Amino acid sequence: MSTATAQTAPAGTTSTAIRLPGADGRWRPVRLHEPRDWADHPEPYSSRVAFAAAHVVADPYADNTPGSPAGVDWDSTLAFRRGLFRYGFGVAEAMDTAQRNMGLDWVAVQQLVSRSAAQAAELGARIASGAGTDHAPHASSLGAVRDAYLEEVDFVQGTGSQVIVMASRQLAATASGEADYRAVLDPVLDRAEQPVILHWLGEMFDPALAGYWGSPDVPAATEAFLRLVHERSEDIDGVKVSLLSAEHEVGLRAALPEGVRLYTGDDFNYPELIRGDGEHHSDALLGAFAAITPAASAALTALDEGDLGTYDREMAPTVALSRHIFESPTFHYKTGIAFLSWLTGQQPGFVMVGGMQSARSPVHLARVFELANEARLLPDPDLAAERMLTWLAGAGLRP
Helix, strand or coil, X not given: CCCCEXXXXXXXXXXXXXXXXXXXCCEEEEEEECCCCCCCCCXXXXXXXXXXXXXCCECCCCCCCCCCXXXXXXXXXXXXXXXXXXXXXXXXXXXXXXXXXXXXXXXXXXXXXXXXXXXXXHHCCCEEEEECCCCCCCCCCHHHHHHHHHHHHHHHHHCCCEEEECCCHHHHHHCCCHHHHHHHHHHHXXXXXXXXXXXXXXXXXXXXXXXXXXXXXXXXXXXXXHHHHHHCXXXXXXXXXXXXXXXXXXXXXXXXXXXCEXXXXXXXXXXXXXXXXXXXXXXXXXXXXXXXXXXXXXXXXXXXXXXXXXXXHHHHHHHHHHHHHCCCCHHHHXXXXXXXXXXXXXXXCCCCHXXXXXXXXXXHHXXXXXXXXXXXXXXXXXXXXXXXXXXXXXXXXXX
C-alpha cells in the first residue's frame, strides 16, 4: 500500500499527501499541513469561563468489551487533562464525554473524579464534576432518585470538586411533571456546599432524556427550568445547556437571573454564542474543546484582548470538525474525540471503554483526520497519517 506521495507543496503544507476514502468508495488525496506552533495559556481566561469536557483513555490491555467494567489508562487520562490545563481550560469531569451511561461504571467514575480532582488541586486548576444517578439504574421512585443524587453529590464535593448536577435518566423516567423534578432537585441543591452547575442535556445526546423538565414541549420545559433557576439562583453558579439550538440558548441566557452563567454545550454554534451579541454572551462547557483545544485557546486569548477579528478567524476552521464529530447520532461523538486524541499522540491506542471505538465508521473517522488537518490540529502530521492509514488497513480499506 502506498501511504504517501511527495509532491511540490503549496505554502502552509508539507510535501506529503495521503489518500483517504469517501462513502462512495473513491479515494481522494489530502495534503498534510505543517503543524502550527500554538501558544500555551496556562492561566484561566479573563473574559469567559471555559471548561472542556474530557474523555477517558481506555487501557488497551483491559477487557473493555460492551458490558465489562471499565478499564482505564489512568496515566494517559490524567495527562490529557494536564494538556487542557496547559491551554487555560478547566476540566468538566465525568460527564457524558467521559462515557457516563455509555461504558464508564460508577467504580471507575469514583476513581476518575478522585484522581482528577487531586491533580487539579495540585496544579491550581479548576474542575467541576458530574453528579447524577447512574450508579442506581433501577431507581424507580422519586425518593430513590433523590437519594441517588445525594450520594453522588456527597462524593463529588468530598473530593474538592465543584458539582455539576447532571441530567438523570432515572428522573426522566420517574417524574411526571415539574413538581416531581422539584421534589428531587430542591434537596440536591440544599445539599450542595457551593453553587452548582445545572445540566440540561438534550435527547440528541441521550434519547433517554426526552421530555426533560417535565414536558416534551421545549418552551414549556424551559419555563419550568427557569422557575427553578430563579428561585434557587443563589445555589446555582450556571446552567449548562446542550440542545444544539442557538436560538433557544440566546433566549434562555437573556432570561437568566443576574449572576447565573449560561455555559454553552452547543457543539455546532459555539463561536457566535461565546462571542455574544453585545449584551449577553455564553461561557463554555464543551466536549468540542477536548478536540480543538489549542485553537479554542488562541480564539479565547484574542477575545480577552478584545480582538474579535482574530477570535473569529481562530474559531472558524474548527466548526466543520466539531460539527462532523457531533453529527447524528450525536451521542457517538465520544468516538471522534478519542480517535483524534490517538491521532495527535495523546494516547497509545484507539480503544474505548464499552467497545465504543466501533461506534463510528472508518469513513467517518477518515473525515475527522481530514478536518483536523485543515484546522492544523495535528501536531505530528506524519504520525497522524501513519496511524490513520494503519486504522484504515485494519478495517479492510486500501486504495
